[in-house]
Amino acid sequence: MLDILKQVHTEALAKLKTAEGEQELETLRQEIFGKNGRLTAILRTMGQLSAEERAEIGRLVNAAKQELEALLGDRLALIRAAARERLFAAEALDVTEPGLVPLPAGALHPMTQTYRTIRDTLVGMGFSMFDGPEIELDDYNFTLLNLPKDHPARDMQDTFYIDENVVLRTHTSPLEARALQTLKPPFRLIMPGRVFRVDEVDASHSPVFMQMEGFVVDKNLNMANLKGTLDSFIHALFGEDVKTRLRPSYFPFTEPSAELDMSCTICGGTGCRVCKGTGWIELLGCGMTNPHELENCGLDPKEWSAFAFGLGVDRMTSLKYGITDIRLEYENDARFLRQFQ
């Protein structure tokens, strides 16, 4: 019996050293300790032994059992560790590597591109941003801008009224009044935003559109300062070659008022369908801020002067990219927008 025990022990040790994988190890465990295992068989026949032999053999069997169990445990831990290492190696991921499929890059909306060109030029000249509400008091949208309740020029803009005193702002000009009331002059501001007018949607109208107001308050400003400011971003947007001119116009909040025209970018000024044969294209409204507006907002017009301009970001975009239907700029059809990537 001692020989059998030795043999089982030696063989088990040898198999243990080479066992690969949990399955193989489990089979080996069954072979030794299982119901029909070899060690179990030895224990089962111990009843036939004498008392002294039983004590002696029993001690040896137990020692072998303990040793083999410990070794099985060690081997199992080793196998599991190796398996984990293999898994880690196989799953290793370099997160800095470029992906296999290139991600589709988004594009800036053409209006955003237009707006940013203008903004960046003016910010480079010391302008800052100023913002305000889209739902606006009648006072700011009209009255403070020299458009009292009965003023005929109110009809220039078809207004969404919320109640008698509250409107959806029809232009970004109310921000001028808000700036005058809250900021200490001198200042130069860009004030972009959504504006609203009662209009049916068609190729050139939208009830919601995007404007940008420029507003400069300082001492001794004149029309040349205004023209120089306008030229700076018109050239940045349409190129150095375009010519500009100021044409007299009327706005209640400016005196004198003007519209800025640009030489036609299609025909270069000789006259074509786009400029209706005139060689010029209307860009925006502007002027020296009316002293009434400064006074209404608490500034002394004898001490301070100001100029302003207001432009349609959509219109500038149409002219820049030759877009003939304004709806394309507001409907956000990805097929259209992708062209501006």
Ligand code: DAH
């Ligand atoms: N607010 C005018 C509009 O929406 C545009 C405008 C004209 C703004 C002249 C100005 C300006 O600041 O000086 O029609």
